[in-house]
Amino acid sequence: MIYPIVKFGDPVLEMPGKPVTEFDDKLKQLVEDMFESMYVAQGVGLAAPQIGISLRLSVIDVSFKEDPGMKLVLANPKIIKVEGKQAGTEGCLSIPDFRESVTRPKRVTVRAQNENGEWYEYTGEDLLARAFVHEIDHLDGKLYISHISALKRDLIKRKIRKLKKLGEWK
Numbered sequence: 336m337i338y339p340i341v342k343f344g345d346p347v348l349e350m351p352g353k354p355v356t357e358f359d360d361k362l363k364q365l366v367e368d369m370f371e372s373m374y375v376a377q378g379v380g381l382a383a384p385q386i387g388i389s390l391r392l393s394v395i396d397v398s399f400k401e402d403p404g405m406k407l408v409l410a411n412p413k414i415i416k417v418e419g420k421q422a423g424t425e426g427c428l429s430i431p432d433f434r435e436s437v438t439r440p441k442r443v444t445v446r447a448q449n450e451n452g453e454w455y456e457y458t459g460e461d462l463l464a465r466a467f468v469h470e471i472d473h474l475d476g477k478l479y480i481s482h483i484s485a486l487k488r489d490l491i492k493r494k495i496r497k498l499k500k501l502g503e504w505k
C-alpha cells in the first residue's frame with residue numbers, strides 16, 4: 336500500500352523511533368510499502384516516522400529505481416564512521432517545497448540490519464552519505480532544519496504556519 340507522507344508539525348516526526356525487534360512478514364511488507372511510498376513521493380529516502388510509524392527503520396535508494404543493488408533497508412542503524420565534509424542543498428518529503436543548504440559528511444559508514452534482521456556495514460559517499468545521516472536523524476526525531484540557522488528555520492516555520500492557515504499544509 337502507498338502511505339501518505341506525514342508533514343512537519345506532526346509530533347511523530349520529532350519523536351525517537353522504537354527499535355525494530357520483529358523481522359517477520361509484516362516487517363517485510365512494511366519495507367516494501369515504504370519503498371513504494373517513497374517512489375510515489377519522488378524521494379530517495381524515507382523513514383518510518385514519515386508514514387506515522389515510530390520505528391527505527393528507513394529505506395534509501397539514491398539510484399531511484401535504476402540500480403536494484405542500491406535499495407537499502409536500514410533497521411536499527413548506527414553511524415560508525417564519518418569522514419570529510421560536503422556542501423549541498425537538502426530537502427525532505429515531510430517539508431515539501433523547501434530546500435536549504437546543509438553541510439554534511441562526505442563519507443558515512445553505517446551498521447544496520449536488513450529486512451531479514453542480518454547486520455551489515457555500508458559506506459556511502461556524496462548523496463548516499465547525505466541520505467544516511469538525514470534518514471538516521473529522522474529515527475532520532477530530528478529534521479534537517481535543525482542543522483540550519485535559527486533565522487532560516489523560523490522563516491520556514493512561519494511560511495508553514497501560513498500554509499496551514501490556508502489549508503494547504505495537511
Ligand code: NI
Binds near residue numbers: 426427428429469473
Ligand atoms: Ni526527510
